[in-house]
Amino acid sequence: MLLGGQWVSRKSVIEVKDPHNQDIIATVPSASKQDMLNAIEKAKEGFEISKNLAVHERMTILNRAANLVEKRQDKLALLIAREGSKVIREARKEVERCVHTLRISAEEARRLQGETIPFDQMPGADHRVGHYYRFPIGIIGAITPFNDPLNLVAHKIGPAIASGNAIIVKPASFTPLSALALAEIMLEAGLPPKILTVITGSGSTICDELISHPDVRMISFTGGLETGTEISHKAGLKKLSMELGSNAPTLVMADADIDLAVGSTVSGAFWAAGQNCIGVQRIFVHESIINAFTLQFVARTRSYRIGDKLDEKSDMGPLITEQESQRVEVWVNEALEKGATLLCGGRRKGAYFEPTVLTDVPHDCRLAQEEIFGPVVVLVPFHDISAAIRQANNVNYGLQAGIFTSNIELAYKAIHQLDVGGVMINDSSDFRIDAMPFGGVKGSGLGREGVKSSIQEMTEPKVVCFNLQG
Numbered sequence: 001m002l003l004g005g006q007w008v009s010r011k012s013v014i015e016v017k018d019p020h021n022q023d024i025i026a027t028v029p030s031a032s033k034q035d036m037l038n039a040i041e042k043a044k045e046g047f048e049i050s051k052n053l054a055v056h057e058r059m060t061i062l063n064r065a066a067n068l069v070e071k072r073q074d075k076l077a078l079l080i081a082r083e084g085s086k087v088i089r090e091a092r093k094e095v096e097r098c099v100h101t102l103r104i105s106a107e108e109a110r111r112l113q114g115e116t117i118p119f120d121q122m123p124g125a126d127h128r129v130g131h132y133y134r135f136p137i138g139i140i141g142a143i144t145p146f147n148d149p150l151n152l153v154a155h156k157i158g159p160a161i162a163s164g165n166a167i168i169v170k171p172a173s174f175t176p177l178s179a180l181a182l183a184e185i186m187l188e189a190g191l192p193p194k195i196l197t198v199i200t201g202s203g204s205t206i207c208d209e210l211i212s213h214p215d216v217r218m219i220s221f222t223g224g225l226e227t228g229t230e231i232s233h234k235a236g237l238k239k240l241s242m243e244l245g246s247n248a249p250t251l252v253m254a255d256a257d258i259d260l261a262v263g264s265t266v267s268g269a270f271w272a273a274g275q276n277c278i279g280v281q282r283i284f285v286h287e288s289i290i291n292a293f294t295l296q297f298v299a300r301t302r303s304y305r306i307g308d309k310l311d312e313k314s315d316m317g318p319l320i321t322e323q324e325s326q327r328v329e330v331w332v333n334e335a336l337e338k339g340a341t342l343l344c345g346g347r348r349k350g351a352y353f354e355p356t357v358l359t360d361v362p363h364d365c366r367l368a369q370e371e372i373f374g375p376v377v378v379l380v381p382f383h384d385i386s387a388a389i390r391q392a393n394n395v396n397y398g399l400q401a402g403i404f405t406s407n408i409e410l411a412y413k414a415i416h417q418l419d420v421g422g423v424m425i426n427d428s429s430d431f432r433i434d435a436m437p438f439g440g441v442k443g444s445g446l447g448r449e450g451v452k453s454s455i456q457e458m459t460e461p462k463v464v465c466f467n468l469q470g
Helices: 033-050 055-071 073-083 088-109 151-162 177-188 203-212 225-234 258-274 290-302 322-337 385-393 408-417 451-457
Strands: 013-017 024-029 115-117 128-136 139-143 166-170 196-198 216-222 239-243 248-252 280-286 341-344 356-359 376-382 400-404 422-425 459-467
Touching: 024 073, 024 177, 033 139, 033 166, 033 196, 033 203, 055 073, 055 088, 055 151, 055 177, 073 088, 073 177, 088 151, 088 451, 139 151, 139 203, 151 166, 151 177, 151 196, 151 451, 166 203, 177 196, 203 216, 203 225, 216 225, 216 451, 225 239, 239 451, 248 258, 248 385, 258 280, 258 290, 258 376, 258 400, 280 290, 280 385, 290 341, 290 356, 290 376, 322 356, 322 376, 376 385, 385 408, 400 408, 408 422, 451 459
Parallel strands: 139 166, 139 216, 166 196, 216 239, 248 280, 248 400, 280 376, 356 376, 400 422
Antiparallel strands: 013 024, 115 128, 128 459, 341 356
16 A cells, blocks of 8 residues: 555455455555554645645646556556456446546646635725635545546545645545555656555544544545445544435436437446446336336346456446345345336346346335445336426435436426436436536535535635735
8 A cells, every 4th residue: 555655565454356256356455543643644744745836746747647547548447347346348438537537637726726805895994905815725535435446536636636735545445456556656647755645444443543633634535325424423623525425316208318318327327237326226207208218228228238347248247245236135125025016137146236127116115215326226107397306306315317308498497496416408317527516415415526626625715915005
């Protein structure tokens, strides 16, 4: 692991396994609390270096890193596919997104600007001029999940470096290799030692030190609601940025392009085996087209090819662990026992779970209320858009939503009434670019990611005022 600019090993290790067959592909150090405390001390030194880097130096480092990631696309994609759930074609797209994230970070570094302030707008403040500028806050603690093991790490590192901070990354124990590979690239690109740490280990052992330490000025967390809530209780007086998942709805209106809606929502539901915070989980379809939509959706789902992640023909791989696949199976069976109808899928083999479509799911099922984080989607017919929106909002999440319609009035009704952080029109909830503000409301989190938004979160304004009188 990279601790304060130095690569270190430990006798205690964590095995990194391929979810496809449980082969051990690597081991990484299992860090101790003292390792985390040492990392924080090194990061304090790193911040003194980082905040004094000229903007052009930050840009150069980030652009070099983006070029190196691009040159190593095949190697990085293989790493993502082997340690995680994505098939090789999905993994390549994640590497491409990582390149964009780093390049956007470089560009946003030059746009870290302030504004002049007309102080003489207030009586008694004559002869004063000034401005504000944004300054880095210090050490960023970043905790990242397994489902996007390279690009979500880039979403923490890129903005932190662009804004002049130091950063400590704790990647998911299931998928630490991509984060370590990116750390190696950052050093090769010229990032001074001590600015970046990537520390591996059990979250229960080391994360409390990172979260609660007073010298860590911000926690940037991507993960589940339960863990996010626990972090907020432990963090103390510091900034929090949290993306905590969803139970994402998509509305399909009577005038929708059914082919477009089916293709988009099938992909949105089963990308990365459904382990995607903005993945399509609930599809509300107007009753006039529900039969046609269901027929096409189920047919497209049944054509999904499940298999070896490294096979170019595979559409979907396993869940991250067999335990997660078992959990999904329990949730599906619970819905079926309460009266839901299984349209296709529903079977498990090891860590693999078939792409699954259900209807008639009772509202009190976990599948209707919580984030499944697996390849399961629920179809819900509706008559009135207002009722569909109320039902879509009737969960403790609000990250993103989609609506398919050619009616601008219906689109704007959804835009204004869906209680979410983003509404995609004629796209499923699963659409995102790395430059846009990204985040949600209610149990979906606090603050916004996306490079520019993250930089705003990782900086504070400092006001400067000159009294010119006399």
